[in-house]
Amino acid sequence: MSTNAPPPRDLTPLATLDPQHKPHVDDLPTSTPPHGGDRLLRQNLVSGGHKRSIRSVAWKPGTRGESVLATGSFDASAGIWRKYERNAGAEGGVVLDEGDFTGGGGGEGMRGMQSQMTTTPSARDKSVWIWEELEDDNFETVAVLQEHEGDVKCVAWHPSEELLASASYDDTVRLWREDLDDWGQCALLSGHRGTVWWVEFEGVEGPNGVPSILRTSSIEEDWVEETRLPKAHGRAIYTATWSKKTGLIASTGSDGKIVIYQERWKSDASASASAASEVNGDAMDTSDGTLLAEGNQKDSSLTEWVIIAEIEGAHGVFEVNHVCWARRCDKGKRSSEEEVIVSTGDDGEVKVWTLDG
Amino acid sequence: MEANKDNANPTILNQSDLPSRRSDSGVKKRDDGGTGLFDSLVPAYTYLTDPFDQPASSSDTDDDSVEEIDEQEIYDLISTISDPEHPLSLGSLAVVNLPDIHIQPPSSPRSPISTVLVEITPTITHCSLATVIGLGVRVRLEQSLPPRFRVDVRIKQGTHSTDEAVNKQLGDKERVAAALENGTLMGVLKKMLSTCE
Numbered sequence: 400m401s402t403n404a405p406p407p408r409d410l411t412p413l414a415t416l417d418p419q420h421k422p423h424v425d426d427l428p429t430s431t432p433p434h435g436g437d438r439l440l441r442q443n444l445v446s447g448g449h450k451r452s453i454r455s456v457a458w459k460p461g462t463r464g465e466s467v468l469a470t471g472s473f474d475a476s477a478g479i480w481r482k483y484e485r486n487a488g489a490e491g492g493v494v495l496d497e498g499d500f501t502g503g504g505g506g507e508g509m510r511g512m513q514s515q516m517t518t519t520p521s522a523r524d525k526s527v528w529i530w531e532e533l534e535d536d537n538f539e540t541v542a543v544l545q546e547h548e549g550d551v552k553c554v555a556w557h558p559s560e561e562l563l564a565s566a567s568y569d570d571t572v573r574l575w576r577e578d579l580d581d582w583g584q585c586a587l588l589s590g591h592r593g594t595v596w597w598v599e600f601e602g603v604e605g606p607n608g609v610p611s612i613l614r615t616s617s618i619e620e621d622w623v624e625e626t627r628l629p630k631a632h633g634r635a636i637y638t639a640t641w642s643k644k645t646g647l648i649a650s651t652g653s654d655g656k657i658v659i660y661q662e663r664w665k666s667d668a669s670a671s672a673s674a675a676s677e678v679n680g681d682a683m684d685t686s687d688g689t690l691l692a693e694g695n696q697k698d699s700s701l702t703e704w705v706i707i708a709e710i711e712g713a714h715g716v717f718e719v720n721h722v723c724w725a726r727r728c729d730k731g732k733r734s735s736e737e738e739v740i741v742s743t744g745d746d747g748e749v750k751v752w753t754l755d756g
Numbered sequence: 757m758e759a760n761k762d763n764a765n766p767t768i769l770n771q772s773d774l775p776s777r778r779s780d781s782g783v784k785k786r787d788d789g790g791t792g793l794f795d796s797l798v799p800a801y802t803y804l805t806d807p808f809d810q811p812a813s814s815s816d817t818d819d820d821s822v823e824e825i826d827e828q829e830i831y832d833l834i835s836t837i838s839d840p841e842h843p844l845s846l847g848s849l850a851v852v853n854l855p856d857i858h859i860q861p862p863s864s865p866r867s868p869i870s871t872v873l874v875e876i877t878p879t880i881t882h883c884s885l886a887t888v889i890g891l892g893v894r895v896r897l898e899q900s901l902p903p904r905f906r907v908d909v910r911i912k913q914g915t916h917s918t919d920e921a922v923n924k925q926l927g928d929k930e931r932v933a934a935a936l937e938n939g940t941l942m943g944v945l946k947k948m949l950s951t952c953e
Contacts, residue, residue: 451937550930568924593924653906653929654906656867712866716869718906
């Protein structure tokens with residue numbers, strides 16, 4: 400950012416949802432919600448599975464005919480919840496099954512997983528568990544990864560590869576691959592000077608994710624810091640998330656701001672625009688209020704990230720825990736591709752925002 | 757029992773020596789924690805503070821004007837917390853001290869958020885209860901202050917052997933939330949906070 404000129408675009412509130420449960424909405428599944436905009440309705444209330452706070456939740460991607468949700472809780476268990484779609488007009492035909500796990504849920508087949516959550520300040524778990532769904536509701540532990548030196552705050556699967564990223568209280572991001580039937584750490588990213596609260600891969604378009612068919616004997620990979628997003632947050636950043644459609648990044652955190660960043664060609668490099676190759680990206684954020692993007696096969700000198708919109712106090716005076724992008728579905732949508740930003744805060748509210756201008 | 761304590765013989769301050777508004781008549785205590793020794797050398801630019809700092813009396817209580825909260829008020833909230841191993845207050849043990857409380861206004865005119873930074877001084881450098889004391893201070897302030905305040909509790913630099921680790925722990929929202937769901941720890945905190953008001 401050059402000066403203090405206001406960002407060119409506006410974040411405008413579209414709707415506030417009432418989730419009707421206690422304050423502190425920590426997490427939102429990063430998936431397209433069933434409704435959008437002013438017609439947002441709370442569909443179902445899932446309760447009774449966990450004994451303590453639920454810290455994270457994620458949809459199983461790429462399913463048809465059923466919806467599967469994975470949850471991770473302070474009670475040191477992860478749950479798998481299923482909703483079967485019944486076509487024969489059976490309204491409200493909702494069946495919820497809960498798997499009873501002592502570690503994390505998810506795995507290769509299901510591509511959603513949780514790290515085991517912390518229980519007490521003294522006995523804290525630092526491991527990442529990978530589970531595989533063998534058949535319906537039968538999960539097997541594939542790996543327990545124990546390299547982290549602090550609790551694991553977030554995990555993310557690569558969109559097209561068997562590559563897992565985990566972010567931790569130990570200020571690092573670790574990348575994991577399966578090597579000869581064993582999962583091992585293939586990279587350690589240590590650019591942050593505070594807890595890394597979020598990690599997420601950039602979406603991969605099409606089937607270009609074939610970078611490593613030929614393997615050397617080592618699974619070590621070199622990941623380099625590609626860029627640092629303009630500093631916009633004064634306190635810890637809790638989420639930075641890529642729009643799969645537009646490539647914009649939204650971030651939020653303890654200072655209550657939501658900031659939108661865009662990658663654009665540097666003006667003096669626009670001529671060679673087509674030369675850039677973009678393969679892998681990975682966004683992270685930390686307690687020191689900086690956002691790093693790291694890539695492993697990208698010419699970074701041609702582009703720069705700029706802030707295109709920001710709003711202070713998105714949830715009033717409260718911290719904002721999470722933002723995600725979702726397809727806009729209400730009548731007011733301006734195109735079939737338009738996205739909204741959904742945010743959750745310590746005020747217990749879920750807010751929907753449009754990006755105008 | 758005495759032998760198990762980390763610090764069996766802490767230094768205790770007299771109640772009358774603790775900072776309070778009532779003691780203003782005696783030695784003038786400055787909010788910024790200075791000694792006031794050089795006050796007489798500094799010209800008194802009273803016009804800088806007078807017209808704007810005075811809230812328009814009590815008539816505006818029904819509008820949404822932000823109520824001012826100063827360091828003394830923060831001190832009053834946390835100095836009465838009991839030490840987890842002594843039947844004494846954090847104020848009288850000089851674990852919390854007025855000069856180590858800092859209120860930072862919003863970082864920009866559009867931001868609604870202020871920050872309270874409290875630096876605590878453990879009674880001895882290896883006090884294992886520093887985290888619990890810090891947690892008690894954070895919980896007390898988060899329960900009593902309006903939500904526009906972000907509460908940062910840190911160990912005063914150089915007063916504790918593992919201060920950075922404790923600071924990081926106290927600043928971690930998730931760890932604090934998990935701690936507050938821990939029954940044993942909550943019991944300790946309840947006892948510490950039972951002497952507040």
